[in-house]
Amino acid sequence: MRRAPAVPDPRGSIRPTTSARTSSRWPRRPRPPVNGVIRLDRRHLYILPTRSGLGFVVLLLAMLTTSLNYNISLGFALTFLLVGIGMSCMWMAYRNLLDLELSAGPVAPAFAGDAAVFVLYARQHDGLARIGIEARCASSDAVDAVSLTLGGTQGNEGTLSIRLPAQQRGRLALPRVTLFSRFPFGMFHVWSYADFPLATIVYPAPERHAPPLPQMSGPGDDDEGAVTTAAEDGIDQLRKYRPGDPLHRIAWKHSARTGRWMSRTGQMPQPLACWIDWHTLPVSMDTEARLSRLCAWLVSAGDSVDIGLRLPGVEIPPGHGAAHRRSCLEALALWPERRAS
Template sequence: MVRVMPLWSALSRALPGLRFAHERVQRFLSRPRRPRDGAIRLDRRHVYILPTATGAGFALLLAAMLLTSLNYNVSLGFLLTFLLAGVMASAMWQTHRNLVDLEVRGAVGESVFAGRAVNVSVALANATAWARVGVETGARDAAPAESSLDAHDGTLTALSFAAQPRGWFRLPRLTVSTRFPLGLFRAWSYADAPLTLLVYPEPEAAAPPLPAAFAPDPGEADDPRVARPRPDAAADQLRPYRPGDPLRSIAWKHSARLDTWLARSGQQVRHAQCVLAWDALPPPMDAEARLSRLCAWVLAAEQAPAGEAPEYTLVLPGLAIGPARGPAHRDACLRALALWGRPPVPEETA
């Protein structure tokens, strides 16, 4: 389908002298609009309309027909000219009506890894008694998506944004527009849907295996890699001794009294741990390459079989997370990797 450019944009590109005026008009029309009560209603004061290139050509044709009819006094020419002018006026009203009182009820999306498209769903709602046809929702760096809504209906419009860099992704200003029914006019409005997502580092495609896991010595209390005592673990809980338990975990008195080897569980027993450390990576790797490898290791540690998966600690300059494992720990590590060297909150909302 061939898309036509709005008349004002076409003129501003054809005549460089109008570019400044075009930018000033766009800045005025794009003044911020924040949601009220969780929704943005596109009221009449904020719905703008201009003829498209096709509409401008149609208007010139009507002017030529009118001049010809006046010059030659052709009654049928007058009839056809005014009939087509009425069609154009009706199309302008229909185009504007197709957008007025439409509601934008927010947007949802999920965090992604760098190098992948960011998919966002925008919720539109039609609270009126007439249908909306050919409504386009778009934003910067995203192709517009077209949708139609029945009376008292709602829909989700999917927008796909190009691959974003690591850090915060803030949903740009949305542009809701329509050219229905004849494409002679384009009506549009703007909406600011508050949505902020995290873009994690891109995982290294061929990352080496995870660093070897180790069973830390309980006496290494100052080592950030060693798990701290768990408050729910009983220090004097006994269990049969297993090969590989550290000697200091053996309950010597109980073992001698019961004539069997026993070991203490709880604080004295440590799970195998894996340390994913920034400083342990090869010096030639730059910051983004290190983040990419650590991201791949975090995902690999979570995907390991349950019986073989060690707890892991992520160690960044000035920050250590863990040891632990599970979805919450994974998300905390990915968040730290995504925001390394970035502001802790989006700059627009800081």
């Protein structure tokens, strides 16, 4: 079958053919949350019979035809009874998702090769039990659907943990989520959609059996590599407090014991510093291998060591703590997307 040619537009552009206009006539409308909540109302619930439901309909038609041909009163009664049961199942299936509210939960970062977990909260306000509610992402790479059952208590809330494989570093957005249910008896399939603007950061996969951290240096290192350290008793030298002394220099225990404000005059010990530098790695390593080794060093470094990070276009001064480590890992995950301005 030959495709219809494009029709020239008098204004100079080319209008799409009939088939192209037909395919774009019904775009997928997004379901963004309103005030952080998506409600599955009547306008956004869809229902169709499953294969079991179609088989049940064929059975009812066969029973009705047999009852008409042979004028069987009990056959009519049984057929209409099963029709009523089927209609009740259709309403129960539809009611199982009706007016269910969904909201987004916390999202934790993940490493490449692991699974990123997106948490959704489901809540019902009518006091009716919701049985066998399942959630699945539109992405073909998504893991199997997760199931949830809510009790009959009014205001009952449950969680749906959706796991997505984090195949590569960078940003991982949650695709469209499909909420569906086949309760009861699996004769009807009821579903709806939810589009949450959720995303997480996927860190590079840490290199296995990575070499040890580069040589660490103290804050007082000079050019010749000599390290200056504070005297052991220097931190215990006290004097009277002077206006302007920093708070971390105040000897709180001595001040409380003597009743006078005292300050320390010794040199405060500072943790060792270590720079994790992109340019110190072998030239033969490719980009992802370099990032994996830097990630392994960041993960293995404890809080007793100040870690600094140097990437092409990015430099993070030495620091420690969970927030600093997270900032460095995010820089590795988003490089070269995020560079220092």
